[in-house]
Every structure is written in structure tokens, then in C-alpha cells.
Amino acid sequence: xxxxxxxxxxxxSTSFSRELSARFAEVWRAAHPGAGYTYRDVAAxxxxxxxxxxxxxxxxxxxxxxxxxAGYASVVKTPxxxxxxxxxxxxxxxxxxxxxxxxxxPMYNFSIPATLKLWIDQVTFPKMSLAGKAFVVAGAxxxxxxxxxxxxPVDHHERYLRDFFAGHYDVRDVTFLHAELTNxxxxxxxxxxxxxxxxxxxxxxxxxxxVAAAGTEA
Numbered sequence: 490x491x492x493x494x495x496x497x498x499x500x501x502s503t504s505f506s507r508e509l510s511a512r513f514a515e516v517w518r519a520a521h522p523g524a525g526y527t528y529r530d531v532a533a534x535x536x537x538x539x540x541x542x543x544x545x546x547x548x549x550x551x552x553x554x555x556x557x558x559a560g561y562a563s564v565v566k567t568p569x570x571x572x573x574x575x576x577x578x579x580x581x582x583x584x585x586x587x588x589x590x591x592x593x594x595p596m597y598n599f600s601i602p603a604t605l606k607l608w609i610d611q612v613t614f615p616k617m618s619l620a621g622k623a624f625v626v627a628g629a630x631x632x633x634x635x636x637x638x639x640x641x642p643v644d645h646h647e648r649y650l651r652d653f654f655a656g657h658y659d660v661r662d663v664t665f666l667h668a669e670l671t672n673x674x675x676x677x678x679x680x681x682x683x684x685x686x687x688x689x690x691x692x693x694x695x696x697x698x699x700v701a702a703a704g705t706e707a
Contacts, residue, residue: 492525510593
């Protein structure tokens with residue numbers, strides 16, 4: 490049975506990335522009746538940053554040559570490491586149980602929200618592989634960073650996530666859904682681009698529905 494892990498990371502309770510991720514989840518769940526579903530809002534309930542004990546667990550895994558997540562707990566020894574593992578374990582279990590990982594991730598300052606980076610750090614370990622899982626990123630950006638635009642070179646949002654999923658998780662099955670030019674709603678300099686904002690949002694929602702209905706899964 491398929492399982493969807495749905496994360497949101499926007500600091501806004503109502504946001505374009507949340508709208509996109511919610512639409513994808515709604516259609517995907519309708520297309521997979523009875524499938525598993527887990528939701529986590531890392532903005533509303535942030536995970537803590539990694540600390541010294543997390544680094545010790547990583548070092549122990551490298552030393553022991555353990556790459557299977559089922560063996561991670563075997564290197565947890567000290568009280569501090571057990572405390573760190575208590576944070577890691579439920580987050581990692583949710584990730585490992587998922588066939589599809591849906592991440593609502595707005596662009597903040599050319600990159601991803603700090604709350605999402607905290608989650609990524611907690612669930613990433615040396616030489617781990619999540620090959621076979623599918624990732625979907627529902628993004629929103631204040632400007633436009635599409636190929637050929639002036640700001641494409643400073644897109645450390647999609648590029649970072651795409652490189653991270655491939656380099657750390659061995660996952661290349663990644664779909665990006667972007668609502669561009671969202672700041673046209675509030676920035677007078679971008680207001681002439683509001684028709685482009687509307688079109689981008691509508692296209693992103695349509696793509697989310699199509700991808701979800703098609704049954705994106707590992």
C-alpha cells in the first residue's frame with residue numbers, strides 16, 4: 490500500500506506553497522483510497538537543530554560502515570545520543586515509511602526555509618539511500634527564477650533540493666511545482682506582472698492535480 494508523507498514549511502499559515510501541497514495531497518489521496526498519509530508542519534512545530542550527539546551518531550555509523558537505517562539505533566550509546574535519537578527516530582520513521590514525499594517549500598532569501606533545513610539535517614545520515622521513493626516539491630517564489638530569466642543564477646531553492654535529493658538520498662525522481670511572482674500581490678514594482686502571477690499559480694495547481702492523479706509513486 491502506498492504512503493504519502495506531506496510536509497509544509499511556510500511561515501505563513503495561508504501561502505501559495507501550502508495551497509499547492511494541499512491540492513496535490515487532496516488529489517493524490519483521492520486517487521489512492523486507503524493509502525497511508527502522514528502530515529507534518531515543520532513551521533508550526535519546528536524540529537530542533539542537530540547537536541553534538543547527532544554528529545557522534547553520524548561518525549559512529551561511518552566507522553561501523555552502517556548504511557541501512559535499520560541498524561542506526563545500534564550505535565546510540567550515551568544519554569546524550571539517546572536524547573538525540575528520540576528526536577530523530579519518529580522523523581526518520583515517517584520518511585522511511587513514505588513512497589511519496591511531498592514538501593511544501595517556499596523560497597526564502599534564494600533558498601529554503603530554515604525550518605525545512607532543520608528537518609533535513611535530522612533525517613539525513615552518511616551514505617543513506619532512499620532510491621525508489623518519489624519526491625514532489627510545491628514551491629512559491631516572490632519573483633521568477635525560471636530558466637532564461639535574469640535571476641535564474643541565484644536560484645538556490647530548486648537547485649539545492651534537486652542536488653541534495655540526488656547526492657544524499659540517491660533520488661532523481663523529483664517533481665517541482667512552482668508558483669512564481671507571488672510578490673506581485675504586495676510589491677508595486679511587480680504589480681504589472683500580476684497576470685503572470687495568476688497564470689503561474691493556475692498552471693502550478695493544474696500540474697499538481699495532473700501529477701497527483703497520475704499516481705506519482707515509487
